[in-house]
Amino acid sequence: MYDMDRTKLYVYVWGILVAFTIIEVITLLAPLTHTVIIAAVITVASVKAIAVVSIYQHLKDEPNSVKMFPLTLLILLIVFLLLALLIAMPNMMVQ
Amino acid sequence: MSETFSLRRWLTTTNHKDVGILYLVTSFYFMFFAGFLAMNFRVQLFSPNQSLFTASAYNQVVTTHGLMMILWVLSPMGFAFANYIVPIQIGAKDMAFPRLNALSYWFYLFSGLLLVSSFFLPGGGADVGWTAYAPLSTTKYTPQVGMTVAAMALIMLVASITVSTVNFITTIARERARGMTWSKMPLFTWGILYTVIMMLFAFPPLGAGLLILLSDRILGTMFFTSNAGGALLWENFFWFFGHPEVYILLAPALGILFEIIPAFSRRPIYGRKFILGAFALASIISFLVWGHHMFATTETALVKKIFSATSVAISLPFEIVTIYLIATLLRGSIRLSTPMLFGLGAIYMFIIGGITGVFNASIALDYQFRGSYWVVGHFHFVMGGTVIFALLGALYYWFPKMTGRMYNEKLGKIHFFISAIGFTMIYFPMFFLFDMPRRIFTYPATAGWDFMNHIATIGGFIFGSIQLLLLANILLSLRRGPPAGFNPWGGWTLEWLIPSPPPAQDFEVSPKIEREEIVFPKGGSTEWEDVEESYTPWPLTITIGTTLGLLGVAMFLPLAILGLAVVLASLVGWFRDDFRGKFAAKAEGMGMWPFEKISHEKLGMWVFITAEMMLFSMVVSGYIYVRSNSAVWPSPLLVTNILAHLQGGIINVPGVGEIAIHNIVLGTVNTLVLVTSSLTMALALNAIKNGNVRGLKIWLLATLALGVTFMVIKGYEWAGLYSEGFTITSGLPAASYYLTVGLHGAHVIAGLIAIAFLITKAYKNGFTKESYTGIENTGLYWHMVDVIWLFLFPLFYLL
Amino acid sequence: MAYPPPADQWWGLFYYFSTLGAIIGGIVIAFLVLAAIKYRYKPGKPEPEDAPKPGTFPKDRGHLKYLFVLSFVTLSIISTLVVGSFSAFHVLTTPPDKGLDIEVTGFQWAWGFKYPNGVQTVSNLVIPVNQTIVFHVTSSDVKHKFGVPYFKTSIDAIPGQVGEIWIKATSTGDYDILCYELCGVGHAGMIGKITAVSQSQFNQWLENATKQK
């Protein structure tokens, strides 16, 4: 049934959000360089954000014309954020 | 209620034409106010060593003049015409959200009054220039409360503009008459569409900059006084807004020229598609040139060169627009009536302003120009000349439509010629004053700037006084002007097909477009709505509450609580109107491609979400900026044994010293809480879509509970941080944390208020399987708040 | 009159821009005015065939060909402007030789100067003629802009940042220093003076000043 499918999908997404949140925290413990950790954490956060936007805000069900605009903007902003963090990186950590 | 002089009508109207008139009258009032200030300082500058003003008074006058003209005159006057004309041009009955439209207006009026009042506060008003450069604009150097009030007036204006943006984009996207495709949309409407799209991206950055400035001024943070943020942080914020802003002023003016020039030369515009393309290109590039206001800073040579090249390049699309406007004249049968004269005058000003703009865009020449009267000359030719002349043209052009009467042509022509001469006399001499610094209240006799200043002041008086003729013409014609008829100019757009002035509902029957013709279907149902239903006091009372609130925060806290109460009470009134179905009739428009499958409110909400995304992106950029310029910044990544410190606290890092990191456990828990509330919100929508009201109530209550939990945990966390000395004034790490996370918290609270309204409505059985827009849109907002947190969490807790 | 460096660069570029601007602006304004006069309505003149008709969408017109021609011409003109600017910019920002370093600090409301040997002055700066002077400009409070209009160069004075410009006086005399960024009530009075003297007079002056320190 339509309703159940929906509910299931929403709960799956929730599961992913929870799992990815835990993954973000665990990433901190991994023996990786700061650059990699920053890139990884922001990427995971972005996946979560895109999941919320497309499923909970049901952007994926909207007509293309409506969908394109916020999604493009979101992805652009994420790219800027990553770039900004990675460029600013050398200054951000004192080692 | 529709009598011309009913006070109740004007205070409670939501009709787009009334709102347009209100905008027009108000912006005219502000124009005369700011113009009067300008005439005063032209007297001061007439010759060296004058003493009409003290330096401090002069700075206040100049600042208020600039802010007022740019933000409270030029743009709103364009929007006066937009409000009046755009819905008619596209065949809509009104704006998509009439009440929000009234709200925009009242926010605009009261923000302007706040600005004016800041002038009379003890210590005086803002005296830091319209650009409000930090650190001069911080409390350390500008302690007077007038500066704080001026910044609040600006924030209020940003809110007004954001609301209009949402309204206009939704209206233009969804309310066009059947068959009015993008390619058939009139050019003035196109101009306004470009304007609002640029506004959508430009104003949130200004809002973010002002929030940070106010946080420095009121909460005692140090974003703009520390070297890690400082002058350059403000300049980047300001000009990222400021440059697009100047095109935001220009775009309605060009839209007006695109209507006037073809109408009076009796020929279709030349190269419509190319003009629209060039305009789009210029709008995009306008976000990539802000650095040209910073050529004299310490940015690297490469950055300056890139901005110089983009700035020179932007002259290409404008040149195309100019040449094509002139090409439209060719082989026409040109009527040199007043609107046309002003249109041609605007093009003449634009040529001069554009060419001198290219001078500024040269990094080498700008080493001298920056901060001199040359720049003043440049931007007055584009803003004062092009934009004001186009707006005056629009006033003459649409005056017959708005009032049903013709103005006096002879007076109009005199007005034009003397204005054009006076204006050129003021600003052309400034191109010879590129050694004279701007914003100085007097100059030494030895400088040799007297002659040019004499001419400018004389020109100023010619230009200023002839505006009285305009006033006389308007007042006279309102009484005695001959009747105008439907279409005095032979225009083709929809506004010329209906009576002057148009009836309250604009059209008896919604028009539609069949092939190349606009037709009014015969015998279609003539459903006049009950006009009485379109009046409401809430936009005004919300505005009054907000104004009191802002004044309260700036000066006297109890006032703020009163203001908040007024706002909340008005919101209750607003939602009760909703519940009664008032305004429901306006809810659905045509839904034109490509927006036929999305409702009004949803599209509006998405536009609003875009603005919010920009706001938070800018605040986060500010955070990254100060962080990357700070020598030490606390981060869990610096801590070697993070497992031992998941609870946060003050930690001693070898080689760095003591740093404070946030409680990762609490942050994670809160993230999970918010994520879960998103799930329950989605389930609530799902329940009502299936007609399950009980499910709706349960899930809404769950969402509310989770949201409250989030805030409680946050409060607990903040209390802990404060007790450890991690206070908002304890440095940039704390300041940026509290500001960003606090702004997010404010959004959570707003969301919770909305959800509380939804719950009330759900308990009154206000939602059904068919009608659940409120749930859907609050859901969209709530998820957005969640998405923002998904980024704030790693940025502040993990990295 | 010969301009001292780097003003010579600036004026050269300015004349180039001005000539071009005046010619192009003149042509376009003339085009505008003449078109408006030539095609103006006279009694009895028929409406153009494609004149706007109420309620009818006007025909689109215009040729891609002209757009290309126009863009090509414009781009070739403005590319000379960019090239000219960049090369002048290079000169403005690159001192020709090591020169004499002066640290400049803007404050509300005057300019402070510091010579390499530690001698400090306020508002008045003495420099040797025919020698490159490199200014390292900063501010101790708000933003200012250090400008030496005779030399057509200037730079922001920003707290926490150091900007650099250079000049080379070719004749002795006094030159103004002005502030080009609103910095508070004293902005208009933030006027300083550069006095260019001969190399020997300068040495003498510096010696005296050092002794007094």
Ligand code: HEM
């Ligand atoms: C060909 C197009 C244009 C170019 C290349 C251009 C370029 C520039 C540049 C480089 C500056 C910075 C000058 C300086 O501060 O040293 C500037 C300032 C300014 N321009 Fe333009 N401009 C153009 C058109 C416009 C238009 C259409 C407007 C407004 C309608 C405008 C309004 C302004 C304003 C307000 C400033 C001064 C801001 C301030 O410092 O207070 N410009 N322009």
Ligand SMILES: [Cu+2]
């Ligand atoms: Cu600009």
Ligand SMILES: [Cu+2]
């Ligand atoms: Cu100054």
